[in-house]
Amino acid sequence: MKNKCLFRICVTMVLIFLYLPIFVVIIFAFNKIKSRTLFTGFTLNWFIELFKDKVIVSSLFNSFILATLASIIATVIGTLAALQIVKMKRKSQSVVMNLNYIPIVNSDVVMGISLMLLMIFILNVVGGSLGFLTVLITHITICMPYVVLTVLPKVRQVDPNMLDAALDLGCTPSKAFIKIIFPQITSGVISALVMAFSISFDDFAVSYFTAGSSFQTLPVLIYSMARKRITPKINALFAILLVLILIMLIFMNFLDIRSKKIKIKK
């Protein structure tokens, strides 16, 4: 009993440590004045101001479009690759997986500058400047390895005999894929998609080096603001995003629990 009490205290202390700064950010989203340390009164003004600020709204929009496209493309490419990787010989499989680990293990600064070097080199040849397309390509590159790692275990669990059976019974390969393989890997594909979206949406370092000045994502905007002063509008945006993330996490866990329940029922 005494132990349980001690556990509770320790767990609470770590949670307080994790949430104190988040709490501070959110509190100052409701602050009447612009100060980031003195709380004078409650207001919802910053939430309204936020959507009037063209720079913030456009970079939020940029980040959203970028993350949506990058995560979808990365998930499609990564899933297709995972389907093929399981069929490879052991040796080529280990080569592919080692290469797959490079972007994951490597620090984001090194990924950022190495892709920047390449992009500048390519742009020198074909012309043009750093912008949406270069960031999109780099984001697909950093998301793809995570997709492969998330989808691969699911693909491994698929029984190859089921596919053969479907083909024997006259299914076309594409129909067999939709009816047999895809339903079995859906949960992996969805979590890969969500993960890729969040990696792209939160990425700062890689976008910072490869976006140039014409295309600004939200993290890059926050970085440039942090050097001077961040307006409470950003705090308000943070509060909104936090609520959205919380809903998403609970929803995903709910899905997870439900799929497990279905499995048990079967």
Place this chain on the structure above:
Amino acid sequence: MNRFSLKFLPYGLFMILFTLIPFLMIIWFSFTNESCGLTFENILKIGNYWGVIARSLAFALAATIICLVISYPFACFITKFSKLTQKLLIILIMLPMWTNLLLRTYAWMTILEKNGLINNFLKTLGLPQLRMINTPGAVILGMVYDFLPFMIIPIYTTISKIDKNLIEAGNDLGANSLQTFRRIILPLSVPGIVSGVSMVFVPATSTFIISQMLGGGSNALVGDLIESQFMGSTYNPWLGSALSFVLMIIIALIMAITRKFDKTETEALLN
């Protein structure tokens, strides 16, 4: 067969073009100069910066150790709660991970700053003010804060997967709780510790956001140094690449060490 390799083609192209080639470009830039001639100048120049590299490693090591000391008991404690509470706690720990790192670090800036929340609080109590921002401690605190969930989650995962029968068997055979911990729980949680350590140490060594926001100019890390070679006024991608090359070698060494440690532990367990 052709149909199948078509599935792999986009991925393969992406990996070669945007992972392997940039990787080789860093090595190429490290050993060349402006006129594309081979040179060791960049690598030799790194000698001037060994202090910064040593500082990055020291800060990252300190942050990793603090994270481990907090996370291990914490992860153990979580497993003692009911399944539903565990799930809820894990969501609570993951939530900060999904939020923007820049804003979380910025929040610490407002807390630690000269006229920040802590100093304001001390002032109202009539206590002397503390100098917290722009110190090594602030940078390490920022690292611990930003990367703590990356240590907790893998350790929790391995501990929660330990077969309860093993612990019961240990108890039946007369092991006390300390022995159970040392002989069963600790060895079986090594994979979690290893992945936690590398997931904290690697980003902590190479960060430049945390050191810029919480460390001021005097606590520059190797990440800052690389960043300034590419984005700052002193544009020098050759030196920047050489520094990145060194950073990559350091990371590769860490991974090799942690993997080896992981292997020997599991092998020892099998014997």
